[in-house]
Amino acid sequence: MKDFDTWNGHKKAINDGEGKLYSERDIWWCSLGVNVGFEQDGTGKSYERPVVVLRGFSRAVCLVVPLTTSTKENKYHISLGEVDGKPAAAIISQVRLIDTKRFIDKIGMLDKEKFAEIKNAVKGLL
Numbered sequence: 001m002k003d004f005d006t007w008n009g010h011k012k013a014i015n016d017g018e019g020k021l022y023s024e025r026d027i028w029w030c031s032l033g034v035n036v037g038f039e040q041d042g043t044g045k046s047y048e049r050p051v052v053v054l055r056g057f058s059r060a061v062c063l064v065v066p067l068t069t070s071t072k073e074n075k076y077h078i079s080l081g082e083v084d085g086k087p088a089a090a091i092i093s094q095v096r097l098i099d100t101k102r103f104i105d106k107i108g109m110l111d112k113e114k115f116a117e118i119k120n121a122v123k124g125l126l
Contacts, residue, residue, distance in 0.1 A: 007034035019100035026053045029104040040066045040094040065090045
């Protein structure tokens with residue numbers, strides 16, 4: 001069973017925080033939270049998961065793709081190699097808009113070739 005009550009308390013603290021400066025292609029640990037149904041959740045005490053920034057819309061809001069260590073062979077998972085010392089794949093079917101207050105720590109930056117592959121795959125969803 002998902003623990004929405006604990007996440008709600010954590011989410012209130014995130015909302016009181018400050019947004020972070022970011023760039024497209026950045027990889028961040030991000031508090032994605034506890035979400036409904038099959039929407040991608042975060043894990044751990046901060047309900048976090050790494051994400052890649054696809055596009056910035058303002059200082060406060062950007063479009064991200066969550067990452068996973070799960071290796072699946074399908075058109076919705078783009079393998080990225082290692083991120084933060086673990087194998088990673090972008091889950092393009094879970095693309096979402098977030099506030100930069102959710103960012104915890106910057107991990108690094110995705111190389112241009114993999115970034116282009118993710119962007120093209122996301123465009124293909126539409």
